[in-house]
Amino acid sequence: MIKNVGIVGAGQMGCGIAHVAALAGYKVHIYDLSAERIEAGLATIHGNLARQVSSGKMSDEDRKKALALIKGSTDVNDLSDADLVIEAATEDETVKRKIYGQVCSVLKPEAILATNTSSLSITRLASATDRPERFMGIHFMNPVPVMKLVELVRGIATEESTFSAAKEFVATLDKTITVAEDFPAFIVNRILLPMINEAIYTLYEGVGSVEAIDTAMKLGANHPMGPLQLADFIGLDTCLSIMQVLHDGLADSKYRPCPLLVKYVEAGWLGRKSGRGFYDYRGEVPVPTR
Ligand SMILES: CC(=O)CC(=O)SCCNC(=O)CCNC(=O)[C@H](O)C(C)(C)COP(=O)(O)OP(=O)(O)OC[C@H]1O[C@@H](n2cnc3c(N)ncnc32)[C@H](O)[C@@H]1OP(=O)(O)O
Numbered sequence: 001m002i003k004n005v006g007i008v009g010a011g012q013m014g015c016g017i018a019h020v021a022a023l024a025g026y027k028v029h030i031y032d033l034s035a036e037r038i039e040a041g042l043a044t045i046h047g048n049l050a051r052q053v054s055s056g057k058m059s060d061e062d063r064k065k066a067l068a069l070i071k072g073s074t075d076v077n078d079l080s081d082a083d084l085v086i087e088a089a090t091e092d093e094t095v096k097r098k099i100y101g102q103v104c105s106v107l108k109p110e111a112i113l114a115t116n117t118s119s120l121s122i123t124r125l126a127s128a129t130d131r132p133e134r135f136m137g138i139h140f141m142n143p144v145p146v147m148k149l150v151e152l153v154r155g156i157a158t159e160e161s162t163f164s165a166a167k168e169f170v171a172t173l174d175k176t177i178t179v180a181e182d183f184p185a186f187i188v189n190r191i192l193l194p195m196i197n198e199a200i201y202t203l204y205e206g207v208g209s210v211e212a213i214d215t216a217m218k219l220g221a222n223h224p225m226g227p228l229q230l231a232d233f234i235g236l237d238t239c240l241s242i243m244q245v246l247h248d249g250l251a252d253s254k255y256r257p258c259p260l261l262v263k264y265v266e267a268g269w270l271g272r273k274s275g276r277g278f279y280d281y282r283g284e285v286p287v288p289t290r
């Protein structure tokens with residue numbers, strides 16, 4: 001029975017998952033390497049919960065209850081009580097494999113370890129743990145408090161009891177699941193990221209400006225965000241990693257990451273989280289950078 005949830009990574013996804021898990025009554029512990037990251041993440045959770053109270057989505061009492069359930073620290077040993085740990089660190093296989101080594105050494109033997117990876121092979125990641133049968137993908141969408149879907153992905157060794165526990169956990173968060181097989185980028189990102197990459201090629205080739213491309217897709221295809229705005233929202237480093245996984249994993253040139261995406265990531269222009277991407281977020285309103 002899952003009562004205590006551990007989260008690795010106090011970024012936008014880790015904090016979003018902590019937010020919805022605490023609202024559902026789980027005790028949540030967020031672990032990250034950086035104390036500043038944890039502080040900033042907790043401040044974001046405070047802000048998002050307060051917004052939900054002011055828009056009438058929840059009571060102030062529920063907000064307080066949820067906040068009291070969330071703690072954070074830079075000590076991996078604080079995950080030792082967790083029944084389920086969801087890893088939501090940077091989309092980089094080397095980083096994730098190293099984390100599993102550290103986390104597995106403190107976890108209870110019966111605890112489930114899950115990853116929020118957007119694209120990486122669950123079977124390969126599982127092989128870096130001491131518990132492939134209790135490892136799987138639980139892939140939330142961004143922003144977690146708003147998006148209804150969670151993709152569940154089994155690795156080759158994932159036991160049915162692990163899958164059922166994950167399914168029950170997600171149901172208690174009031175989310176809908178979809179099951180994807182363990183192929184590069186699963187379902188949502190297999191379809192979404194090539195569209196975003198194509199939007200970046202459209203910009204790269206001068207077919208349209210940032211504004212023209214986003215307006216075209218918002219008003220012409222009824223997307224809630226333009227593809228470049230969405231890329232900035234996801235994080236350009238994450239978008240590039242997903243395209244690289246698709247390109248390497250499916251060996252088809254149609255998944256070649258756009259050189260302009262590579263250039264933005266090399267510049268450290270990672271989108272909203274770094275203050276600049278296809279838009280510059282440092283002023284009052286976002287301004288296109290091309
Ligand atoms: C990369 C991967 O592995 C997988 C992925 O996640 S891919 C990304 C998937 N996500 C998307 O495609 C998101 C596309 N965008 C949208 O759906 C919408 O633009 C949006 C829901 C983000 C915002 O909607 P909007 O109508 O423009 O804005 P707004 O009215 O301000 O917000 C709607 C609600 O969302 C909340 N919200 C918006 N951004 C938020 C955020 N970052 N965190 C938490 N809550 C947020 C708002 O507070 C608001 O809630 P209330 O009604 O309680 O006030």
Ligand SMILES: NC(=O)C1=CN([C@@H]2O[C@H](COP(=O)(O)OP(=O)(O)OC[C@H]3O[C@@H](n4cnc5c(N)ncnc54)[C@H](OP(=O)(O)O)[C@@H]3O)[C@@H](O)[C@H]2O)C=CC1
Nearest residue numbers: 009010011012013032033088089090091116117118142234
């Ligand atoms: N962004 C999105 O839209 C979505 C992302 N995902 C996936 O979720 C995961 C996280 O993404 P996201 O939250 O956007 O990324 P962020 O960059 O916002 O956050 C990642 C966090 O992980 C931390 N981190 C890095 N290395 C370690 C480590 N060794 N131990 C502990 N923490 C570490 C980072 O710290 P620091 O910055 O100091 O390195 C950062 O705080 C990725 O796998 C991504 O693919 C899934 C769905 C949607």
